[in-house]
Amino acid sequence: MNDMLLDVRDLRVSFGPGKDAVTGLTLRARRGETVALVGESGCGKTLSALALAGLQPREAAVSGSAELGGVQLLGRTERQLRRIRGNLVSMVFQDASTALNPLMTVGAQIEEVMAIHGTHDRRARRKRSVELLAAVGVPDAANRARSHPHQLSGGMRQRVMIAIALAGSPDLVIADEPTTALDVTVQAQVLALLRESTRDAAVLFITHDMGVVAEIADQVVVMYAGTVVESGPIAEVLERPHHPYTAALLASVPDPDVPQAGELPTIPGRVPPLGERDAGCPFRDRCPKSQDRCRERPPLGPVAGGESAVACWYPEHGEGSSRTVEEATR
Ligand SMILES: Nc1ncnc2c1ncn2[C@@H]1O[C@H](COP(=O)(O)OP(=O)(O)OP(=O)(O)O)[C@@H](O)[C@H]1O
Ligand code: SF4
Ligand SMILES: [Mg+2]
Structure with a gap:
């Protein structure tokens, strides 16, 4: 496609x-x-x-x-x-406080990305960095551009990270x-x-x-x-x-309309660590529907009557296709 x-x-x-x-x-x-x-x-x-x-x-x-x-x-x-x-390609990480340079203003950090990616006009960079900060919801962007990261809240720092990630207009x-x-x-x-x-x-x-x-x-x-x-x-x-x-x-997501009585259901067991994974279905130790066939790994294949793909021998809502996604899209 x-x-x-x-x-x-x-x-x-x-x-x-x-x-x-x-x-x-x-x-x-x-x-x-x-x-x-x-x-x-x-x-x-x-x-x-x-x-x-x-x-x-x-x-x-x-x-x-x-x-x-x-x-x-x-x-x-x-x-x-x-x-x-x-x-x-650009990345936004969980922790903005370690990803930002504490010694540079946030505006300068956005402008730096633009300079690396070919915006040579300094005034254009300055103008665009303020526009980007405003676009990600930083109030009073022109002044905040002159702040250092420690002068901003966690939420504001994360917005700055997003502005930096967008500064090179990535795909x-x-x-x-x-x-x-x-x-x-x-x-x-x-x-x-x-x-x-x-x-x-x-x-x-x-x-x-x-x-x-x-x-x-x-x-x-x-x-x-x-x-x-x-x-x-x-x-x-x-x-x-x-x-x-x-x-x-999905069962472990709280429903905002239902007052929470007691604990949410969690999935018993744990993800098998590297070195403890075998050729079978990786979920079978925790799966309520596991059967003998699950010792063999199920391929990821399209589900009948939908656009999804699933890797399970016994999927909910009827059978998955026995074809793999690769076979189905070939
Ligand atoms: N440098 C490494 N050397 C060996 N194993 C690694 C290394 N980095 C990650 N792993 C292992 O690879 C697996 C996947 O790690 P990854 O960090 O991608 O998980 P994740 O899905 O992002 O988890 P989380 O939700 O905790 O961030 C883990 O079992 C991890 O222990
Ligand atoms: S293949 Fe499906 S039914 Fe079998 S263990 Fe894996 S998830 Fe469970
Ligand atoms: Mg992770």
């Missing part, structure tokens, strides 16, 4: 034999679309994001394909990557838990602003919070133990989760 801006196929990240942290991430996004990557801690979300930006740990081997507007992002030299980052913005450290009201504002200000880009939004996914995503990709277990349009996945893991994640 050529209207896809981001096309990631079979992305793998490995730390050596038996230590495969990401085993085949496939996802696509159009311009203006937000894809949420969800899953519990240790599922491989951050490593996938880092690999797309060429920032994976030195000891990690990355393979597969990730095209952005037809440009291959993987297997690039450091010099090529410097051009790609900011120009094509792909990767946001790794960008609002987890913020309180709920500020989180909602920052999410809305991120959505507003990235209409020309694709956004890969990483979170473990299904409530946030419902608010921001067009598409959702559910990862478990390094692999995609379900993916599809947000409405379909939220209304008819096919994978028992997705269903369990």
Whole structure:
């Protein structure tokens, strides 16, 4: 499909034999679309994001394909990557306080990104940096541009991070838990602003919070133990989760309309760590529907009558296809 801006196929990240942290991430996004990557801690979300930006740990081997507007992002030299980052791909991390330079004003940090990416006129940079700060909801932007990071609240610093990420007009913005450290009201504002200000880009939004996914995503990709277990349009996945893991994640989201009595259901057990993953379904130790066949790994295949894909032998709401996604899209 050529209207896809981001096309990631079979992305793998490995730390050596038996230590495969990401085993085949496939996802696509159009311009203006937000894809949420969800899953519990240790599922491989951050490593996938880092690999797309060429920032994976030195000891990690990355393979597969990730095209952005037809440009291959993987297997690039450091010099090529410097051009790609900011120009094509930028990242927003969870903790703005460590990502920002404490010695520079926030305006100067935004202008620096523009200078690196070819805006040579100083006055144009200054004007645009104030516009960007205003666009991400920083009040009195012209004055705040002259502030240092420590003079701003956590929510304001996170907005500055988003302004920096947008300064090079990237095609792909990767946001790794960008609002987890913020309180709920500020989180909602920052999410809305991120959505507003990235209409020309694709956004890969990483979170473990299904409530946030419902608010921001067009598409959702559910990862478990390094692999995609379900993916599809947000409405379909939220209304008819096919994978028992997705269903369990959704069951643990509090319903704002229902007063909370007692604890939310949590999923008993834990994600198998690297080195303890075998050739079977990675969820089977925790799955209420597990059977003998689940010792064999189910392929990710399209579900009948929907746009989603699921990797489960016994999906909810009827059978998944026995074809893999690759076979179905060939
Ligand atoms: N440098 C490394 N060397 C070896 N294993 C690593 C390394 N970095 C990450 N891992 C392992 O890879 C797996 C995936 O890690 P990753 O950070 O991508 O998880 P995550 O889904 O982002 O989790 P979280 O929600 O906690 O951020 C984990 O099991 C982790 O222990
Ligand atoms: S393949 Fe089996 S163990 Fe895995 S999620 Fe489906 S039913 Fe559960
Ligand atoms: Mg992470």
